[in-house]
């Protein structure tokens with residue numbers, strides 16, 4: 702069976718092999734509407750936009766198709782072209798770079814590597830006393846578990862700035878037997894393997910077995926699948942500065 706991770710594995714290697722010229726052609730197809738469906742493309746007009754020959758424009762489309770960035774259907778008077786999921790990822794990754802270049806940097810970015818924890822996260826996240834609060838205060842039912850991140854040296858220091866970021870409190874609660882501790886959730890966007898993911902939250906429980914050198918993340922979906930992550934992969938966590946209004 703061919704599941705999503707396998708497809709992403711293919712696309713990841715393809716993304717790294719996307720050259721500048723092919724990227725320009727892919728962008729042109731996207732601007733023509735190829736991100737939301739098939740568009741009719743003429744090699745002559747594409748060539749003009751890319752300032753190249755018709756043969757070269759045609760070859761770029763072929764290369765993009767064979768590396769999985771475009772789907773094409775050749776018809777008698779031209780071709781219908783659409784940007785594939787892999788192609789969209791490549792364009793998004795470029796977009797993320799430009800955002801980093803030009804957008805005002807606010808908030809906090811922490812980086813680290815993915816680790817396996819003690820297998821307790823799924824138990825806590827599933828408890829009804831927490832689950833109801835996540836649903837009403839975060840707006841989603843979290844995937845049962847926490848994605849554990851071991852912070853880089855700089856981010857262990859940067860973590861002190863967490864208190865200046867936007868946050869959502871999760872209250873302590875009790876059942877017949879014991880009290881469960883409060884926690885703080887920080888809205889975050891994630892970036893890994895050229896993909897972005899949000900909304901998601903860093904969760905810092907008041908009582909935890911983990912130290913200052915790691916963080917836990919919760920999200921509506923399984924992040925290992927959504928971001929194609931395995932242990933030791935690098936992940937960036939962007940947090941939003943708390944509003945001063």
Ligand SMILES: Cc1cc2nc3c(=O)[nH]c(=O)nc-3n(C[C@H](O)[C@H](O)[C@H](O)COP(=O)(O)O)c2cc1C
Nearest residue numbers: 818819820821822825847881882906908909910911
């Ligand atoms: C929402 C939430 C509440 C928690 N409350 C408690 C608690 O009341 N007492 C406690 O010992 N640990 C509590 N923990 C922390 C876990 O024991 C543990 O430190 C960690 O979350 C487990 O992560 P891991 O399985 O990913 O390694 C809580 C964790 C979460 C996510």
Ligand SMILES: Nc1ccn([C@@H]2O[C@H](COP(=O)(O)OP(=O)(O)O)[C@@H](O)[C@H]2O)c(=O)n1
Nearest residue numbers: 818819820822823846847848920923924925
């Ligand atoms: N939103 C989430 C939450 C957990 N996870 C993963 O789901 C599994 C269960 O989470 P957990 O907290 O119980 O386990 P560990 O973090 O202790 O390994 C772990 O492999 C987490 O890394 C995820 O991929 N995405």
Ligand SMILES: [Mg+2]
Nearest residue numbers: 818822847848
């Ligand atoms: Mg965990």
